[in-house]
Amino acid sequence: MSSRRYPPLGSTGFGGIRTRSSGTFAAKMSAVGMRMWLDVSRTMDEVAHAYDTAVWKFGRGHLDLNFPEIECRSKADMLASPSLIMTRADQRRHRWEHQWLAIAEADKWAMEQRRTRFPEDVQAEFNFSRARREERREKIMRKVMSERLKIVCI
Structure with missing residues (x-):
């Protein structure tokens, strides 16, 4: 040896x-x-x-x-x-995660800038989203109620 x-x-x-x-x-x-x-x-x-x-x-x-x-x-x-x-592979994953975080930080900064420059647009989008959620909830409730009525009627 x-x-x-x-x-x-x-x-x-x-x-x-x-x-x-x-x-x-x-x-x-x-x-x-x-x-x-x-x-x-x-x-x-x-x-x-x-x-x-x-x-x-x-x-x-x-x-x-x-x-x-x-x-x-x-x-x-x-x-x-x-x-x-x-x-x-670790180096590639680390590089990808670093780039992803940099993009996320840039997006966060851009959204903060948009909120300060155009508050009425942000509020309008928020109201629109809330109205869409309510519409979806109502649609689901109508569907559930119609299913219940079908069960009762049969």
Whole structure:
């Protein structure tokens, strides 16, 4: 059995971690046919702990750990920032949710502007909606009452 470490230690002294030109650190690993990109951080230790959490998550060997003294996944999870462990699907979902929230905030702002600029239009729409609800209720009640009359008459 080989005692060779995978991934090999890089210039950072930790396995799977790279120094980016911006001075931040990033890590990546492949497991179960999926490539994991561990988010960028300013400190090497945060990325190394996130890498160890991913190692535990995918059941890889202790040779892959940057901190072999951590004996279980729960301890690795406590030391790693949860935002640092992201798959491509997580990144897409996060980006979509962020865009969706930005659109919702823009809509909310636009509606507030409309309410302040055109209060009579907003009130007219509210009254129209209320009248439509009442009409629907009355229609349902007429239908229910006619069904009851049919049952009584038969």
